Amino acid sequence: MRLLTSFIASIAFTVFAHSVSAAQAYIIVDARTGYVLQSHEGAQKRQIGSLTKIVTASVVLDWTEHRGGNLNQIVDIPQEAFVGVTENAVGFQPGDRVALRDLLYAALVQSDNVSANVLAYAVGSQLGVTAPAASSSRMTPTDIFVGQMNALAKQLKMERSRFVNPTGIDTNVRPVPYSTAEDMARVTRYVMNKASFRFYVSQKERPISFERGGKKINYVLRNTNELLGREGVDGVKTGSTAKAGDCLILSADRQPEVVQEGQMTTVFPRRLIVVILGSTARFNEGAQMLATGWQLYDQWAAAGRLSSPEKLL
DSSP states (O other): OHHHHHHHHHHHHHHOOOOOOOOSEEEEEETTTOBEEEEESTTOOBOOGGGHHHHHHHHHHHHHHHSOOOTTOEEEOOGGGGTTOOOOSSOOOTTOEEEHHHHHHHHHHSOOHHHHHHHHHHHHHHHHHHSOHHHHTTSOHHHHHHHHHHHHHHHTTOTTOBOOSSSOOOTTOSSOOBBOHHHHHHHHHHHTTSHHHHHHHTOSEEEEEEEETTEEEEEEEEOSOTTTTSTTEEEEEEEEETTTEEEEEEEEEEEEEEEEETTEEEEEEEEEEEEEEEESSHHHHHHHHHHHHHHHHHHHHHTTOOOOGGGBO
16 A cells, blocks of 8 residues: 555656746755755756855855864955945945954845955965965965865866856856856755854844944845745845846755654655746745745655655755
8 A cells, every 4th residue: 555655646746747937947956865856957057146155155164164264253354355346235345344254144144245255365365375385376365265166066066067256246257157056956955054054044134243443333134035934944045147147045944754664763854945047036936946846845755755866966
């Protein structure tokens, strides 16, 4: 009887209707296993805008975990951080002094480009101290940091990604940065395993402060992810440029599923990751894809959570 139920569920899973989506590329993934529940043009190279900052944050957090980096460190904002930046929502100015932790919040919660650039410059400066002298002497701190972004991509088998800056800005940039829905799902799975990252991207609002001319300035960041806090959504990030269109990555969870078989109890965490690239209605599509994703997940679970290697990220 159990085999028959699994067989029927498997058939239902394979014939389940595809999401109706105008996004140019998307993917829905089980976060625990990397099993792809649904995908459209998942391997297509595209610009991804500020989704890039997920990779930026990953490098920063790896630096704190593995190289003794300190997010409480106060840094001066250099003039270099404003090059190529057309939006400055927080209102930073060269010479402002701010903690790296607040810069990380600003980059992730409000997608601030200046903050991402300062993080890359500050962390890259410290990574450069340990880099071989011959190579580091020809590279700026930001170059060194971006090198670490691409090294992380290689480590995670993001074979169709190239990062050229910490922001995702793609106007008047050569070479052009790109990634794919699949690759961004890979790095999102990786960094969502970090409790600190999950906390940063779950904040709807976050007060930060910085110093200018000896005076403290307070600012309240507001999250750009309109679905945050709805239907289990606890992250992750928005992105948008003229080339990329509107992009969105969502993470959503449900209570773990407890399966009792005889004397054995198995607990299955339930979390989905949705990546949407090149959308014209990313939040509507995101909500729709989450609903579809959970239906597909339930059918996959009922079929025994079977997964072939070609369906795993």
